[in-house]
Amino acid sequence: MSLVFAGVCSHAPGITARADLADPALRDPFYRHLDVMRQQIEAARPDALMVVAAEHFGNFFMNNMPAFAVGMADYYEGPIEDEAWLKIERRRIPGNADLSRRLITGLLDEVDVAYSEEWKFDHGISVPLHFLTPHYDIPIIPANINCQGPPLTPLHRAWAFGEAIRHAADALPERIALIGTGGISHWPATPDSGKINEAWDRDFLDRWSRNDRAAMTSYTNEETYRDAGQGGFEIRTFLSVAAAAGGKGEVQFYAPIPIFAVGCTVGIMSIV
C-alpha cells in the first residue's frame, strides 16, 4: 500500500498543560479540529502513524545529535514531562519494530537517518497523540528532525527526508499515516512565550498549502530566528510532510492562542 494520510498540527505543551487558562472560545474550536483530524486518520485505516516531530532533548543531546532519527521499537514511553504539569498520563505506547525496520531500510537509500530502539516521547509527540490517538491503539513510528541544537538540519534536507518517507512508505504493504508536528512562529519556554507572528505564520501556511517547495525552503535560519523565533525552526516538520504528500494543503484551523504559546494549526494535505 502506501501513504494514506498526511497532515500537520501544533504540539506546544501549553495545549494540554495550560488548557484551563485558555479562552474556551479559542481553545474548543482548536480541540474540535484536532478531533476531526483524529477521525480523518481513523478513516484512512492506517496500520501505523508516523509522527515527524521536533524532539526537544528528550532523547537526543549534543553528544550525538542526529539530523534525522526514526524509532524502531515495539513500544515507546511518554510523555517524558511531569505528568501533572503536562496533564497527560505517562504510559507505554505501541510501536512496530518490524515495520520501522523495513521503513528505515527504505529511508536509508536516500537519507542518512539514525535509528533508535528506544524513545521517550516528549510533548512534540505526546500532545498530538493525546488528541489524535486517544486510545493509543495505532502503532506509532516516531521521527525527529533536529530543530533545536545548531547546526540544524537544513531545510532542503528536511524536504529530502519527506521525499524519502514517501518512497519508503510506497514500497511497503502497510498503510502509513503521516503527521508533522511543530511550530509555526513561536518563542517557547522563554519570557516571550505567547509571542506569535501571525502574518509570518499565514504567509508560511500559504506556501505550505500551495506546496511551494522553493518558497518553503528559501528561509535562512537567521530570517526564521528573527521573524519566527527559535520555535520557527520547527517548520522542518511541515516541510517533510509537504514533500511526502506532494499535493495541496488545506489549513483546517489556524488561530494564535498566546497562552498555548503558538499559532494553533491543524492542516491536511492531499497525497498525489
Place this chain on the structure above:
Amino acid sequence: MSLYYLQKLLYVLNREPKAQARFKDECEAVLAEYDLTDEEREALRSHDVGKLYVLGVNGQILMHFAAFCGIAWADYLQKMRDGTKDHGPVRAGVYTMTTGLDEKVAGL
C-alpha cells in the same frame, strides 16, 4: 564555559526518574560529577532558574527543570525576566528574550 555539561546534567535529570531522586538526595555528589563552574553549581543547587536561563540553558531543557522544582508556569516566566534584569542578557544559545522586562505577552 561549561554550558554543555550544565545542559547535559539537566538533560539526564529531565529524562531519568532515578537521576531526579538522586538529585534530591545527593545533590552535591551529582554536581561533582559534571565539569561545571562554581556559578553553575550554585545556580543548580539553589534552583536559580533565572540564572540558568541567563547562562544559556535551552528553554526546552530549562522548563522541565522548573517543573521538577515545582515552579508554576507564570513564576517560571517571571524568574527568567528577573534573571535577565539581575544578570544581564542571555549569554549563549538561541533562547534570548526579545520582549520587554515588564511585558507579559500571554498575560502571565
